Each structure stands twice: as structure tokens, then as C-alpha cells.
Amino acid sequence: MGTASDQSSSTPRPPGPAQLAASGVFARALAVAARLGLAELTATQARTSAELAAQTRTDPEMLALLLHTLAMAGVFEIDGEGRFRLGEAYQALHGDHPQSQRHVCILMAETYDDAFAGLLDTVRSGRSGFRAAFGTSLYEYLAAHPEAEAIFDEAMAELARPVARALAARPGFAAAATAIDIGGGSGAFLRGLLDAHPHLRGICLDRPSVCARAAQRAGGAGDARLEFRAADVFDEIPAGGDLYLVKNVLYDWSFDSGLKLLAAARAAMAQTAAAEPGRASPRLLIVEPLFERESDAPRALFQKVICEDGTRGLDEAQLRRLVEAARLRVLGVERLDSGHTVLECAP
Template sequence: MTQGTATGLDEAYRSEMNHMHVTRLAGSGWFSRALAVAARLGIADLVTEQPMTAEEIAARTGSEPQVMRRLLQMLKVWAVFERDEEGRYSLTEKFAPLREDHPFSMRNYCILMAETYDDAFAGLGETLRTGGSGFRAVFGVSLYEWLERAENAETAAIFDRAMAELSRPVAALLARQRDFSGVQTVVDVGGGGAGMVAGLVAAHPHLHGVCADRASVCERGPQQLAKVRGEDVSARVSFQPADIFTEVPSGGDLYLLKNVLHDWTFDSGVRILTSIAEAMRRTGAASRLLVLEPLVETDFDAVRAMFQRVVCEEGTGFTRADLEKMIEAAGLTVVSVDQLVSNHTVFECELTGE
């Protein structure tokens, strides 16, 4: 083989490798949909009991055996499942959170991301052209309006559970990192399925929690919480319907606002923070607020910021300076700033002048 031929083959090989990078990224949506289907069917839970063949899994899930085999093979490529010499599949350790009974389950989050949110990204071009919500371009209404529709009740329940799943590990971190000995009542504003406040209540038996959110969320919340957390925790968490832009419940020694502000514009964020400040003022000077937000400061953070822009009506994401200005505009003062390994920045706030 001549030098020129070898060089030509090297270039062809590098070109082919680039081709594979492109095709792998372009086809990644197939794998996320496959993961969501596996999550819906509860395959992770089935094969945790004991390894199963594709035929056995198909029989347990009411699926076509040959297609089930292909699904499992697809997900084996990403090491979701592994296969033994007898053709039996089991769940790999790093994908254990696909199990519904996992303490930090991400099952519903996978379904929400690969289905509703992925559908919304069909509106990415509209977001790029106009800056508006891609979700609204696809579905005709905002995300929260769509979730309120009766025909979307199943997706709304998945959304609530997904938000709770995202909150559980953050709650565990916060419960260990901060002192809650002087706190009796925690009010989680926009708390969704109460994943955050329930985690704090579970870690600290003296605490009581209030989850303030849309009426429909509060209707679904108690039953879902009891199923996940049991009677001891659910008995110490109440749900209170609230329009967080206008008024939130008073009586909280500590208020929480996690992953809410980045869904909205600066001005809308000020409205939310102002309603919390007013509740704190009604409660008393000792009341504090913790704002937990993942900041947009790196290229990697831009992925999340783009998601907010497409899926949420006003979402943009904020820097630390943005949030400090927003908090100040609402009549609050930042007294400390901390960091969680979950990539959340924690702003502890008190009423200005208190």
C-alpha cells in the first residue's frame, strides 16, 4: 500500500467517524422515546425481580415479542439493560432510578421529557424566529393551560410526579446541609407534587410542610404523596391552592422557592417574590425565604436555558446578578448564598429592613 493510499484511507476513516457522530446525535430522540416506553411498561421493575428474556418481558407487558427484543437491544446499546449468556435481560446499576420504587426514581421524568417536552421541541424553529414559546406554537396554549385540560389529566399527573422526582435528591441535600432546628413550618411555593417539602419533613420529624400551587395540583397531591411517602410524612404535609403571583399562605417560618423563577421573565419573578414577601410580613420578622435556582453561567447551562425558552411561556434562566436584582426589587435582602452539589445556588433572604 502506498503512502498516498494510506493517507486517503485515514481521511476516509475520519470522515466515517464524523458521520457516526452526526447520526448518533440525530437519532438520539429515538432512544429517549424507547426509554420512555420502557419506563411506561415498567420493564425496569420487572427485571429487577429476576432477569427475563425478551419473550418473558413481552408476555408480562402485553407486547409483541420480536419488537420487544429490538427495544431491549436498542437500550442495551446505551447500557440501560445488560444481557446474560442465556439471553435474559437485567437493569444496569446506573439506570436503577428507572424503577418506580427507587428512592430517587426518575421514571416519570423520563416519560415527561421524551413525550410532552420532546413534542414541544417541534416548535424550536418558532422560538428561534420569534423568541416565543415553542410549546404554545405546537399545542396552541401554554404548558400550564394544557395541563389543566381534562383530557390531559394523565400527563398532568405524570408532570406532578416528575417534578417531585426532581426535588427529592435536592431536598435530601438541603436537609443535611442546613440547620432546621429553629423551623416549625415550611411553605413550598410552587411546590408541585410536594417532593421538596416532603423530603424535608421526612428528614426532620418536627417539621410540618405546606405545598402552595395550582388547585388541580393540590387536588392530586395528597393521594400521590401518601403513595410515595407513606402516612407519617403525608400527615404532616398539607396542600393549599394559591395563585403564587398574587398571594401565598402566611405562617411559614421558612419559605421555599425552587426551580420556579427560571420559568418566567424578570418582572413575573418579581411578582412571585413580592407575594412571598407579603406573606412573610404577615407572618413576622423571623420568617426567611430560600430561593433555589440553577444559574445560567456556562455553555452547559445554556441547554437548560434553551429548554426553558421553548417549553415555558416566559422562561429564560438567570445569572446570580439577575436573581439578586430580582430579589431586591421584591423588597427582600439576600443574607447568604450557598451552593448544593445538585448545581443549585441557594439564596437565603429576609425582609429588607428587618
């Protein structure tokens, strides 16, 4: 057992106030590196800053400063000849990495970081910092800025793929024929389930602009069984599903908005059951990351800034209250390896 002095000397010291305040430099630098494709250029071969500047058509001096800045954080490693190679811990910055987070980094360090200009207003009032910074809500902003919305779509797909793999391993899909993903974005989550279960067909519900772009990009395995359908998921959700899915949606909205969405899902499930009395009762799978520890504070603060007024991170008890208010029954609770919790529900 080490002595107290041994333990204190091996414990990393927290950054000082000026260092912490300057940490945004690294976030923005990482987003620029992602946009320039520096991870792809250095993943398998070390290159000089001059070579990378020529390949990315950037200013050699400025790119060298960017690379050295990110090397301080371990994003790039520098060999004895001054060449840069992507660090092992940052392989997911590569767009083709199986767990790529390239677009997540761009979204977090650009649009979301800009929204944190409204943090003071959120802390003072509890209202959305995004609206304070941009004068509109997140989704209204995205609809008016197609390039930012495309980055958002790709980022959500990157976050969805590992959750789909974790959920697909769960029993309960064999008896289902149709899965309906409520607020499913570009369809990456649903596509992952269809790839794992070839008998399954899916319907992805989202805003018209999201569905139009996703349908244009469709073409991978499972896409022949995937339909995109524009819908106001707070008003009406189509009947006919065996499984209804809500993933990473409820924590983006206030209690009242979440209640409207779940009520619409319950109505769709009840309509499905009434139309075919002999059919197995539809199920709703709510897949959400819960907020249950003090260490979840940064995520909860993030939701308050980015999402609509009244949004809050939900723990299991709060999520259950929301489900019960929507007149749904919780049939079971399960934790996934992805860190998400699954509530299986029925009317």
C-alpha cells in the same frame, strides 16, 4: 504522559449528523420501556424478550427490537443466553429506586419532546416553543390532560427528593415551626424536609388540581403535618410561615412573573412579622439551579422552549437583581451538593 496520538485514539468521536438526528429513537424507546415497567422486570433477574413480551402483553417481535435498540445504549445488558437485564447505569429507571427517574424519562421523551416541534419558532422569535407546538402554555396543557399532568407531578417529585435531602442537612430549621413551599407541586420537596425535621409542619401551595391530587395520595411519613392549599402564588401567599421556600420555580417564568411571585412572598413575610412583633423575622429560601457556564446551554434552551415567553436561565447576578427588584435582601448564598444554589432572603 500520553502522546497526542494516544490521546486522540482514546477520545470518543462525536456522533455524525445522521446519528445525532436519530437519537430521538432512543429517547422514545426509553419512555416506552419505562411505561412498560421493563426496568422492574429485569432489575434482579435476566429475562428473554419472549418472557418480557408475555409479561407486558406486547408484540414479541417488536419488544425484541425495542430491547435490542436500548441495549445498544447500555440500558439493558444481554447475557450469553440472550436474556436481558437492566444495566447498572440505568438502575434509576426502576420506579422503586431511591433516586428513581422513571417519570422524568417519560415526561422528557414524550410531552417535552413533542414541545420541541416548536424549537424553530423559538429560535426565530425567542417565544415559547411549547405554545407554538400545542397552542397553549405548559400548565394550561397539563390542566386539560390529567394523565400528562400526573406524569409531570411524579417527575417533579423525583427531581425534588435529592434536593430536599441536600437542603435538610443545612442548619436553620431548628428555630422554624412552619415552612411554606410556593409552587410545591405534589409536596415531595416539603415532605422530605418534614421527614428530616419532625418538629416542622408544612403548607404546600400550588394549582387547585395539583393540590387535590396530592391530598388524595397523602399518607407517608410527615404527611400528618403537611397541608395542601390551592393558591395563585403570583397574587397572594398566606402569612404565618417561618420559612418560605421557592425551589425550581423562578427559572420557569419571565422576570415580570418572578417579580410578582417574590413580591407576594415579601408581603406575606411582612404581614407575618407585623402580626407578631416578638417573633423572629421570616426567611425566604430560593433554591434554584443557576445557568453560569457554556455547558448550561442545553438546559437554557430547554427552558426557552418549554416555559412561558420571556423565560431565561438565571445566573447569580440576574437572580440577585430579581430579588432586589422585589425589595428583598440577600442574607447569604450557599451551594448544595445537588447542584442548586440557595439564596437566603428577608424583606
